[in-house]
Amino acid sequence: MRSLIIIGSGPAGLTAAIYAARAQLKPLVIEGMEPGGQLMLTTVIENWPGYPAGIDGTKLMADMKEQAARFGTEFKPKEVTGVSLLTKPFSITVEGEKLETGCVIIATGASAQLIGLESEKKLMGRGVSVCATCDGFFFRKKEVLVIGGGDTALEEAIFLSNLAATVTVVHRRDQLRASKIMQQQAFSIKNIEFLWDSVIEDIHDAAKGTVTGALIRNVKTGEVHFKNADGIFMAIGHKPNTSLFKGQVEMDEKGYIITRNGTATSIPGVFAAGDVTDPVYKQAVTSAGRGCMAALDAERYMQGL
Ligand code: NAP
Numbered sequence: 431m432r433s434l435i436i437i438g439s440g441p442a443g444l445t446a447a448i449y450a451a452r453a454q455l456k457p458l459v460i461e462g463m464e465p466g467g468q469l470m471l472t473t474v475i476e477n478w479p480g481y482p483a484g485i486d487g488t489k490l491m492a493d494m495k496e497q498a499a500r501f502g503t504e505f506k507p508k509e510v511t512g513v514s515l516l517t518k519p520f521s522i523t524v525e526g527e528k529l530e531t532g533c534v535i536i537a538t539g540a541s542a543q544l545i546g547l548e549s550e551k552k553l554m555g556r557g558v559s560v561c562a563t564c565d566g567f568f569f570r571k572k573e574v575l576v577i578g579g580g581d582t583a584l585e586e587a588i589f590l591s592n593l594a595a596t597v598t599v600v601h602r603r604d605q606l607r608a609s610k611i612m613q614q615q616a617f618s619i620k621n622i623e624f625l626w627d628s629v630i631e632d633i634h635d636a637a638k639g640t641v642t643g644a645l646i647r648n649v650k651t652g653e654v655h656f657k658n659a660d661g662i663f664m665a666i667g668h669k670p671n672t673s674l675f676k677g678q679v680e681m682d683e684k685g686y687i688i689t690r691n692g693t694a695t696s697i698p699g700v701f702a703a704g705d706v707t708d709p710v711y712k713q714a715v716t717s718a719g720r721g722c723m724a725a726l727d728a729e730r731y732m733q734g735l
Pocket of ligand 1: 477544545577579580582583585602603606607665666667668711
């Protein structure tokens, strides 16, 4: 039986692991489908404190993992396929292997949200993408659309503007949600255009198995037009990765895990940290902070405090 299992290996999970390992709790981290979490999908991170010139996301996560390992954290590069948290000891199934533990930290993060079109699903990986840094290379000198008006959308657009011929940001309102500094940067780049008050009705061409463009509707005028595009990047936000815990751990209406008194969930001995609990801040540094708190809370729980 394990004393502590941490599910997830983004900034929350790995910071929890560093603290828990240093407290001799012998944590096991189940890394999940996207080891390192969402920072693995970004390029340079400029707001992680301590790096005035920024740091590469993959490097930051590799360093965090090394740091956690140095203090004795064990890792399983696998996915959790089931959990049983309503009876003790808790049981965590990892691709067929059943593990038992007295304490769990959930740090499964959040994933990119999709619009929900059938054509979007069919063309995912065939011109539709949720990650410019992963797929931007395929669209050198091509026409791409970025859907959304938040920081993610502009970050993707700015990144793509160095590769693609043109980048058109399609946003459903006439004002961006993104931070002012990101807006200024995007507005100053010549090959980034904006289609305001616009939503995607359909993506062509599922029959051909590749993206040729999209039907775009102006939500104010109702007018629909076809826009040529070779690639479409969805950047409309994220949803928490909590389907494993439904019916066991208390969540809000959007599926974020509710925490009280620090990182405690509705189940004593189960703690949660990072984007899986956070519909508001969603920053790597806030996730890391909550990961630290979860490890300290877990330690106190194990001591019976
Ligand atoms: P977000 O801030 O929630 O923005 C999502 C955007 O997508 C919004 O503009 C929203 O439109 C639009 N949208 C949502 N659902 C849609 C739909 N069904 N159809 C069309 N458009 C839709 O999400 P995010 O951009 O992923 O950012 C999440 C958090 O991470 C934020 O706190 C952000 O500051 C942070 N972040 C920071 C950085 C950085 O600092 N470098 C980079 C990326 C993200 P409305 O505006 O109309 O709601």
